[in-house]
Amino acid sequence: MKYPTRKKATLLLQDGTTFTGHSIGKEGTSGGEICFNTGMTGYQEIYTDPSYFGQIIVNTTSHIGNYGALDSEVESDKPTIKGLVVNDFSKIYSRTKATESLQEFLERNNTVGIGGVDTRKIVRHIRTKGAMNAIISSELEGEALQAELDKIPSMESLELSTKVTTKKAYELGESNKGFRVAILDLGIKRSILKNLTDRDCHCKVFPAETTFEEMEKWNPDGYFISNGPGDPAVMDYASTTVAEVIEKNKPVFGICMGSQILAKAVGIPTYKMHHGHRGLNHPVKNLRTGLSEITSQNHGFAVEMEALSKSDVAELTHIDLNHDTVEGLRLKNKPAFAVQYHPESSPGPNDSTYLFDDFIQLIKENK
Structure with a gap:
């Protein structure tokens, strides 16, 4: 041109x-x-x-x-x-x-x-x-x-997921294959959907404010909570829905905003970071395996480490090796886990794609 x-x-x-x-x-x-x-x-x-x-x-x-x-x-x-x-x-x-x-x-x-x-x-x-x-x-x-x-509002206390979510529910993947995964779309990336459909998941993507009751009518085998923009602290509609999913012992996997919403659903607060983590080279340690991953990240809010460490219902699974911030958590007596980073992004190596396989395994164990 x-x-x-x-x-x-x-x-x-x-x-x-x-x-x-x-x-x-x-x-x-x-x-x-x-x-x-x-x-x-x-x-x-x-x-x-x-x-x-x-x-x-x-x-x-x-x-x-x-x-x-x-x-x-x-x-x-x-x-x-x-x-x-x-x-x-x-x-x-x-x-x-x-x-x-x-x-x-x-x-x-x-x-x-x-x-x-x-x-x-x-x-x-x-x-x-x-x-x-x-x-x-x-x-x-x-x-x-x-x-x-x-005139521009502060990002703190700003709800934005309803600005980017799908306007109506839609389905992806083959209905006669794999497991049925209900996705709460808070601003989902296409590469996340691809990672799920590549594992033979039949996905239905629901708008951000969809209730648990409405998603459950589709009879999913598991629930996915997506990434998204804005301040999770003001997204009570999402954390309430996830709390209901957890209460019914449904398998849950969350990424980025999904991690913060999962934490919020069990009473663990979030906070706005000084300047956030955004890049392709952030080292994260999996505390359960002892292995480290090179991760892709994009977040300006995070789960409070002190509150998580004191929680009776959740525990830390991944930690940022640069800043000692929360990069992953799981619930102790419920089939639910989440990570703060983006395992679908493949910033070079595919260090973190095992998390999608872990989700499929969790569904199998709880079906």
């Missing part, structure tokens, strides 16, 4: 810090909570992950767009991010099977971004000051830009 001359763009952070670069993607104005992802590949999967809804993503990799975009490498129908911040935005791409440039992909999906800025400096600032709201614009400056930034 002919690469257009880009307009000047401004990135304004909540604390007043300003960066100037050029517009990428769609020209315009957009804001949300700014955070960073350290993954060196997979930018298209990041931008389309529903868990990033309401956030501006800073890519720490210096060159973005150099392998273009491919229709099959998406985790949802379109990008869910509120904005994109990069250092060098590539004008060309080299992958022959790419269907379009990243610029075309972002423009087509109305995604606003800024390039030509010092992302290393931005990331160091966020690591020091913490995640905060920010806004990108190629239209506004000064007081007008600040006024728009002031």
Whole structure:
């Protein structure tokens, strides 16, 4: 494609810090909570992950767009991010099977971004000051830009899963194979669904606010609680449903937000992290096997470690080796477990895909 001359763009952070670069993607104005992802590949999967809804993503990799975009490498129908911040935005791409440039992909999906800025400096600032709201614009400056930034709500106490969940239930997989898995969609990724259907699961994906009674009518063998955006502390509708699933001794597996909701369902609180964990290289130790895994992560909230350690009903199963935060938990007398990271993402090795097999085994044991 002919690469257009880009307009000047401004990135304004909540604390007043300003960066100037050029517009990428769609020209315009957009804001949300700014955070960073350290993954060196997979930018298209990041931008389309529903868990990033309401956030501006800073890519720490210096060159973005150099392998273009491919229709099959998406985790949802379109990008869910509120904005994109990069250092060098590539004008060309080299992958022959790419269907379009990243610029075309972002423009087509109305995604606003800024390039030509010092992302290393931005990331160091966020690591020091913490995640905060920010806004990108190629239209506004000064007081007008600040006024728009002031309108953006804080991510803390913000419920977002109902913004990205499916509007109506749908089914995947072959009905005459494997087990029936009911999925509570809080913002699920397509690669999670693929991991389940690849194991011959017949899945039915339900909207976030679906009750246990309604899902149970489908007569599932097990329940899956998905990833998703926002603050789990304000998602009583989801934790109430999961508590009812647990009470009926149904097998449960949760990922990311699903881990936080499982904890909340048994009275263990969550908290907002300083700047979150987002990347492809986070080491996690499985305390039950003693083995470590290189994991993909994307979360700005976490389960309280102290509360979990004091719990009579749940126990820690996985721990982050960088930060000693909760990465997995299981219920002691119920067939339910969850992890904070993303075993479906395959950040290089497939260290964590055994968790899907563990879920199938749990269903078999409780059928």
